[in-house]
Amino acid sequence: MIDADPLAEVELRELVPAVIGVLVGRGADFATAEDAVQDALIEALRTWPEDPPRDRRGWLVTVAWRKFLDIIRAEDSRTRREERVVAAALAAPVTSAEPGAHGARNADDTLDLYFLCAHPRLRPASAVALTLRAVGGLTTKQIAEAYMVPEATMAQRISRAKATIAGRRLDRPGDLSSVLTTLYLVFNEGHSGETDLVAEAIRLTRRLGTMTxxxxxxxxxxxxxxxxxxxxxxxxxxxxxxxxxxxxxxxxxxxxxxxxxxxxxxxxxxxxxxxxxxxxxxxxxxxxxxxxxxxxxxxxxxxxDELLRLRDTPIVRLNRAVAVGEADGPAAGLAELRGLDEDLPRYFAVEAHLRERSGDLETAARLYARAAERAASLAERDHLNRQAARTRSGREPR
CATH class of the missing domain: 1.20.58 (Methane Monooxygenase Hydroxylase; Chain G, domain 1)
Known part of the structure; x- marks a missing residue:
């Protein structure tokens, strides 16, 4: 943690998109700029507790730019792009007084990154990982720990994601619905290890709200x-x-x-x-x-009903069956289930609930047990098995 202060670490994360934007504005490609900023972020996490800079954003820009130059100089062949970027570096001193250091451009850079990281060509898991790194400012290690996978595995996922969008420009308009889907995926991952993805998703969504x-x-x-x-x-x-x-x-x-x-x-x-x-x-x-x-x-x-008009999916219809069953009685809810695929997640759990409400405890117990066999998590399986046992015994819900 930085300065033993969680707020300071959050501040550091919030600086990351703006610093990436500065590097991209100087001519860096997104993938290399993002790598350079991550290297600078790791150095900040290591050095700031003992020697915190007065201008944190300026420090990150300076160190990230140096890291970027180190990366391109380490390439086997010198390209015209490198010559152009190095020339730009010589012409523009590295300070915090970059375009976008204050005002709207800073927000625009971050909004561009939201759209880029939620690019429709990316798989959902890749979009989530890249968003957490480039927009959220999390390190690869933190993301890997949150998803309980090896750091090398997460690094490969992020590298593939960056390769997929290589050469894509940071320009709008982008697909806001893809961004929202990505953020909701982050939220639904919940909490694993030290990184609370629920809190991270809320923070990033609040931030997006200030820019749109x-x-x-x-x-x-x-x-x-x-x-x-x-x-x-x-x-x-x-x-x-x-x-x-x-x-x-x-x-x-x-x-x-x-x-x-x-x-x-x-x-x-x-x-x-x-x-x-x-x-x-x-x-x-x-x-x-x-x-x-x-x-x-x-x-x-x-x-x-309103949600169905906006997004008519089997899952929405399944959830609506529960609501109808509660509002108009279990027979009405069971009627809504007809025509839906039994392979839907939670289908048997919903039918079991409605059968129980109708008084058919024997069928409900059997369906709860069947739902438990298809549960997506151990906690859900345990819950459904307890429901099956309770219904067999004829006990009322708590």
Whole structure:
């Protein structure tokens, strides 16, 4: 950690996109500039605790530029590009007074990087890794630890991602929906090791919101905050998953819920509805209920109708079946399931829940057990097996 202060490390991460932008503006290609800034970042993490610079941004620009020159000088053949870049370096002293050191250009550089790292040619996992490095300022080691893979494996993934977008210019307009998808993927990875990807996704989405005029960015931020507010209630002391209906709502973070609802209301008032705003509205209705019995399932079902108009996918229809089953009765929910593919994730868990509500405990127990066999995680498998055992015994949900 820098200066033993987590805020200082966050500040360092926030400088990374701007420094990459400075190097690219001087003629460096993105891939080499990003490597050089990462080298400078590692040096900063090593030296700043004992000798912190007064001008952190200027220090990073200076060291990253030197690293960049070292990289291109180490190449076997000298190219015209190198001669041009070195000439530019001689003509422009390295200081913090770069174009974009203050003002809009700095933000533009960072926004360009968001779009580049979420390029449609990249696979989702590669886009996430590159975003965490180039925009988030995380080191390859930190990203590898978060995903619990060897550092060499993550380095190869990032190298392939940079090779895929080699030569792509940092210019807009870009695909904002791809950026939002990438950030939501980061958020859903959760917490592994010392790097909290949930907090990182929220930080990057907040930052994106300051650089764009988009109700959907605000919608995604609201959705993240509302989900994150329930985090402390999702597992018990033994590490077992707790379903939403069974969570202790006194543990929910009401400050985050209030902030999320406020951001969502402002976004909806702009009358440019998008899928993240609709999802956030559903999350807000859950968060607003003081007890599970207070949940406004009719409104939730209506919001799923809106979401279907925006993004008609089997997963949305599956989740809508749950809402309809709660609003209009289990028979109506089961009717919504007809026509959906049984191979959908959580299909049998949803059917089991609706069968249980209809009073068919024997079928529900069998379906819970079948859902457990297809669970995506050990925690989910354990939860579904416990549901199956509870239903076989005829016990009511907690």
């Amino acid at each position: 005029d988009s109700a959907e960015v605000d919608g995604l931020l609201a959705l993240m905050l509302l989900h994150h507010a329930r985090r402390a209630a999702r597992f018990d002391s033994a590490g077992r998953l707790i379903a939403l209906a069974d969570q202790d709502r006194k543990v929910w973070d009401r400050r985050l819920i209030g902030e999320g609802i406020g951001i969502l209301q402002a976004a909806l008032a702009r009358d440019h509805l998008g899928e993240y705003q609709a999802q956030a509205a559903i999350a807000a209705l859950h968060a607003d209920a003081q007890h599970v019995d207070d949940t406004d399932w009719v409104q939730i079902a209506q919001w799923y």
